[in-house]
Amino acid sequence: MTIIQRIQRGAAAALMIASLGACGSMGNVLGSVLGGGSQSGQAGQLAGTIRGVDSRNQQIAIQQSNGQTVAVSYDNQTQVVYQNQNYSPTALENGDRVTARVQANGNSYYTDYVQVDQSVRGNTGGSSSNLQSLQGTVRQIDRSNGLFTVDVNSYGTLTVSLPNNLSSTDVNRFNNLRSGDVVRFYGTFLNNSRVELRQFY
Numbered sequence: 001m002t003i004i005q006r007i008q009r010g011a012a013a014a015l016m017i018a019s020l021g022a023c024g025s026m027g028n029v030l031g032s033v034l035g036g037g038s039q040s041g042q043a044g045q046l047a048g049t050i051r052g053v054d055s056r057n058q059q060i061a062i063q064q065s066n067g068q069t070v071a072v073s074y075d076n077q078t079q080v081v082y083q084n085q086n087y088s089p090t091a092l093e094n095g096d097r098v099t100a101r102v103q104a105n106g107n108s109y110y111t112d113y114v115q116v117d118q119s120v121r122g123n124t125g126g127s128s129s130n131l132q133s134l135q136g137t138v139r140q141i142d143r144s145n146g147l148f149t150v151d152v153n154s155y156g157t158l159t160v161s162l163p164n165n166l167s168s169t170d171v172n173r174f175n176n177l178r179s180g181d182v183v184r185f186y187g188t189f190l191n192n193s194r195v196e197l198r199q200f201y
Contacts, residue, residue: 043103046070046111050096050120053089055167060089060111062100072102073110082116085131090167091186091199095120121188131198134158135184141177148177160187160195173200 048062051069063069080087092098097118100111136152146162162174174197177183187195 043101045099046072046102047099047117048097050092050094050098052094053092053167055090055169058089060092060100060114062098070109072100073108074112074114075110078112078114080114080116082119082131085133087186088199088201089114090169092116093120093165131186131188132195133184134187134195135182138177138179138181138183140179143175146174148174150183156193158187158193158195160185160197161190162197166197167199170197170200 046062046064048064048070050060051063052061053059054061058074059071060074061069061071074089078089080089080092092114096116099115099117101113102109102111134150134152134155136150136158139149139151139157141148147159149157149159151157162171166174183200185200186198188198189195
């Protein structure tokens, strides 16, 4: 037990040192973004490209134009706005260009508002204005191919496909779907009868 405790203490100390080192460099990065030091309560804007969303730890990674990436925390009060519609932070995708309102709190950073300036889907030829909030009744589920069909009043029967970068929360939600379930989700229309899922809500 003594050896195990020593190993655990050593690992904890190493992790703490690594965390402090990371926070220091992050403070330097965001200090320049916010125009000086990173005093608690100081606010500013951070513009860049989304490089990942960690839904478990509630952090968004934003890469600045100089190549440096800053991790910014969010919570259920954080608004993500695109084309005058509100979305969850987990709807952000790698490659989306954003401007975040960021507040420094010691060596950590928090955003309560993220404006999507350009959707990555707009860069790939897809029409991001096709993003819709949908609700309907599940009819069939094809788990092996990541598909389900849903009856939506104003659109009839739609086939919904799962993207490769879907969050683990939404994957679990899909795996728990049953015929007859009523679901609400954001999706992007690929054609008149097929939708790519962005997220359940």
